[in-house]
Amino acid sequence: MAWLQVSIDADSRIAERFADALMELGALSTAIEDAAAGTEFEQPIFGEPGEPVDQLWDKSRIIALFDADADVAVMIAAAAAEAGMALPAWKEETVEAQDWVRVTQAQFDPIRISDRLWITPTWHESPAPDAINLALDPGLAFGTGSHPTTRLCLQWLDASITGGEHILDYGCGSGILAIAALKLGAADAVGIDIDKQAVTASNDNAAQNSVTATFGLPDTLVEASQYDVLLANILANPLRVLGDLLASHVRPGGRIVLSGILDEQAEELSRLYSQWFDMDAPVFDEGWTRLTGTRRSV
Ligand SMILES: C[S@@+](CC[C@H](N)C(=O)[O-])C[C@H]1O[C@@H](n2cnc3c(N)ncnc32)[C@H](O)[C@@H]1O
Structure with a gap:
């Protein structure tokens, strides 16, 4: 045909x-x-x-x-x-x-985040079998590791997780950040998303990677809970609206990682979050910015 x-x-x-x-x-x-x-x-x-x-x-x-x-x-x-x-x-x-499944799969190669962290679709042999490999296939939820906003967060996790951290992944999508944090040694991870399909995908992906995390809709987030690291890759508008809430879930001395911010939005977002956090210099990748900061004591 x-x-x-x-x-x-x-x-x-x-x-x-x-x-x-x-x-x-x-x-x-x-x-x-x-x-x-x-x-x-x-x-x-x-x-x-x-x-x-x-x-x-x-x-x-x-x-x-x-x-x-x-x-x-x-x-x-x-x-x-x-x-x-x-x-x-x-x-x-x-x-x-054509065999459309095969053609589609051929577009997704393993992604190297660093020598020790790779994202590898399940139909691929890992090019680095001794590295930490996240088995993740493209699906309905955002987050395969190929987008700069996700990559910026994964690079931060790779460089910063030392073991034992409590993680909140706000806007978890496929669950990629929570799962990567656990694989890198975090103690536990909670993932939140407004999209039910993302919660389902995150649970499936955690099981596929043999890690245990708690994924749910925003109303499942325990009100007074505080985390060592909060990651939010959810675009500038929600980050503006959610500033107070996100800040309240980071313990004093804890870290926030914000992504999904266009370069031209970074200065304003950094100013906004500096009311709660000592903000670091931004990091840029293909038009997107990652902002990080350390929660001041209140
Ligand atoms: C860009 S994706 C990021 C997915 C994944 N964390 C990553 O880094 O690849 C943003 C996710 O945030 C979710 N989201 C958007 N606004 C949100 C909100 N107000 N509260 C919770 N989740 C939200 C979306 O449903 C989507 O799954």
């Missing part, structure tokens, strides 16, 4: 209308991406949950999939008329049926 894949560059302001029109005319699927993706002109666009994203790529690329015998020339002409644009140029290629 084969399909026809067509890619068409279009003005970003009408790309969505054009893609919708293609779907109505019989495309099997459409996706819109940055036409400059993979080049030095690629434009990352980040959004905060609940806030509209008002940026557009300079030019968008619509990737549409059709049945192999579809008359794509007719469909593209009709969709262009519908979207109010001139007939665009397009590229066609035939896509053969």
Whole structure:
């Protein structure tokens, strides 16, 4: 079995209308991406949950999939008329049926955090069998180790956990940070997430890694509990709102690790958290910032 894949560059302001029109005319699927993706002109666009994203790529690329015998020339002409644009140029290629599971798995290689800490999908042999290996597969919850925000936290854990710490992972996603902390020698770990699916994924991933942690929704967090280390990789907006709460769960002298912060948001967040913590210099990775601090006595 084969399909026809067509890619068409279009003005970003009408790309969505054009893609919708293609779907109505019989495309099997459409996706819109940055036409400059993979080049030095690629434009990352980040959004905060609940806030509209008002940026557009300079030019968008619509990737549409059709049945192999579809008359794509007719469909593209009709969709262009519908979207109010001139007939665009397009590229066609035939896509053969593949073992999609294998193709997807091939995109996830083991990730080296340091010589002693690796994240390795379960279908891979670890390249460093003597290292600490977290067995973690991509799933519905965020946190495979490939994203800079997670990587910044893992690097901090790798450099800072000495053994016996009590950990709170706020916004645990896949549970990756809590699980890594335990594997590195932390005494215990609690993980909290607003998403039930993340709690389920975290429990599954902890079992897969033979560690025991307590994962739950925010209302399961014991009110007066305090931790040696609190990690929160949850974007700037929730970090602003949750400042008081997060600070209350770190013991005097304890450490906070904040991630999910864009470089341009770092100064403001650092100022906010400095009312409770002595903040360290920020650490940057691909547009993202990690902030850390030590809780002052109250
Ligand atoms: C960027 S992911 C981080 C996952 C993982 N800790 C990591 O470092 O890869 C953020 C997680 O925080 C959760 N989250 C967002 N806002 C939250 C809130 N107000 N309270 C608890 N969890 C929240 C999301 O559901 C998501 O699973």
